[in-house]
Amino acid sequence: MFGYLTHVCLCKRTFGVLFLLLFMPMLCAAELQRSVNEENGLEKWHFIDSDIEIELVQRLPDQTRALFMNHAFSREVIEQLALSCMFQTIIRNTGKSGAGQTVSIDLTQWRMQHAGKTSGILQKEPLLASWSDEDADAAARLVVRWGMFPTQQEYLPGDYNWGLTAYGIPPGSTFDLAVTWREGEVQRSGEIRDIVCAPDVDRLK
Amino acid sequence: MKIFVNLMVLWFLATPALAGQTLTPIPGNVMAPDFTLQDTNGKTHRLSDYRGRPVIINFWTTWCPPCREELPSMNRAWHLIEEEGIAMLAINMGEDEDTIFIFSADYPTDFPVLMDQSGEVIEQWPVKGLPTTYVIAPDGTIAYRAIGSREWDAAALLDVIRQLKEQRQESD
Numbered sequence: 359m360f361g362y363l364t365h366v367c368l369c370k371r372t373f374g375v376l377f378l379l380l381f382m383p384m385l386c387a388a389e390l391q392r393s394v395n396e397e398n399g400l401e402k403w404h405f406i407d408s409d410i411e412i413e414l415v416q417r418l419p420d421q422t423r424a425l426f427m428n429h430a431f432s433r434e435v436i437e438q439l440a441l442s443c444m445f446q447t448i449i450r451n452t453g454k455s456g457a458g459q460t461v462s463i464d465l466t467q468w469r470m471q472h473a474g475k476t477s478g479i480l481q482k483e484p485l486l487a488s489w490s491d492e493d494a495d496a497a498a499r500l501v502v503r504w505g506m507f508p509t510q511q512e513y514l515p516g517d518y519n520w521g522l523t524a525y526g527i528p529p530g531s532t533f534d535l536a537v538t539w540r541e542g543e544v545q546r547s548g549e550i551r552d553i554v555c556a557p558d559v560d561r562l563k
Numbered sequence: 564m565k566i567f568v569n570l571m572v573l574w575f576l577a578t579p580a581l582a583g584q585t586l587t588p589i590p591g592n593v594m595a596p597d598f599t600l601q602d603t604n605g606k607t608h609r610l611s612d613y614r615g616r617p618v619i620i621n622f623w624t625t626w627c628p629p630c631r632e633e634l635p636s637m638n639r640a641w642h643l644i645e646e647e648g649i650a651m652l653a654i655n656m657g658e659d660e661d662t663i664f665i666f667s668a669d670y671p672t673d674f675p676v677l678m679d680q681s682g683e684v685i686e687q688w689p690v691k692g693l694p695t696t697y698v699i700a701p702d703g704t705i706a707y708r709a710i711g712s713r714e715w716d717a718a719a720l721l722d723v724i725r726q727l728k729e730q731r732q733e734s735d
Binding site for chain 2: 425446450496497500501503504505507508510511513514515516517518519520521
């Protein structure tokens with residue numbers, strides 16, 4: 359009798375432990391990893407929650423200058439973009455839940471907190487609309503149109519996209535970012551704290 | 564219990580691998596927008612001329628890191644499928660022949676690279692970001708889509724595309 363009970367208890371316990379081991383990652387809060395690329399010193403914030411992964415990699419203002427100087431932008435626009443705290447951004451639907459859900463993002467819903475103020479992040483559409491033909495010719499606009507992250511996008515499992523996101527604050531600034539997304543019909547949110555914009559080249563050691 | 568554990572282990576091992584190398588089916592028999600573009604060798608390509616064959620269409624630029632990442636596997640895939648009657652066209656967005664030529668020294672491609680310098684063609688397609696790749700069925704409809712880079716020479720992807728060709732042969 360005791361042997362049977364012990365067997366039942368062990369089975370239940372084993373099942374419980376297995377269940378927790380298997381499903382804890384889904385029940386747990388978001389995971390945030392912060393790392394430094396030892397080759398170039400640039401920092402990366404890697405946010406993982408449910409089916410979504412968001413990576414923000416610092417981008418030096420000089421990297422941004424180099425990209426846009428290859429195209430017909432005015433000097434003022436190149437500096438505007440270079441000093442707007444850009445991050446190389448990767449968003450991915452990992453499909454880890456196995457539910458095959460669509461992940462939808464809308465960058466107009468993301469909020470950043472900097473110097474005690476809450477605001478939206480920069481969007482490419484108002485930027486493009488603000489420039490004259492002298493500021494950026496048609497070919498140059500294509501680089502911003504396709505180089506900056508899509509404002510809205512849907513990802514099926516396995517899909518990911520790469521692009522630039524911009525936050526409109528000076529190099530070296532620190533901010534918190536509240537991110538939102540939908541998984542199927544479920545609205546989700548998370549926070550990436552203490553993100554640091556890359557410093558301008560004169561501040562590099 | 565053992566079966567349950569085995570199933571869960573399999574599920575955990577399989578899900579990330581499958582999620583990485585997938586093509587998203589496009590429902591509703593959406594016709595691919597036709598285009599006429601020149602490749603870097605000056606040859607003109609019209610999409611509708613490829614009717615009757617599966618076509619892989621990849622939108623890319625030289626300054627897009629994941630585009631660069633997938634080009635070598637696309638080239639390897641091209642060598643696997645070239646003789647099978649499957650076409651592959653890479654459409655570069657917004658750059659000129661010289662830029663692509665210099666880039667091709669580091670990332671050689673043997674399949675046609677078409678130039679959409681004005682961005683007019685990409686605007687007609689439902690592309691949101693780069694790279695995006697579509698697989699066109701022999702009847703000209705969009706069969707699959709992939710956002711982000713893939714390992715294009717993976718058998719799992721190529722077999723899906725090969726099946727489109729078989730469907731065509733069955734309908735004949």
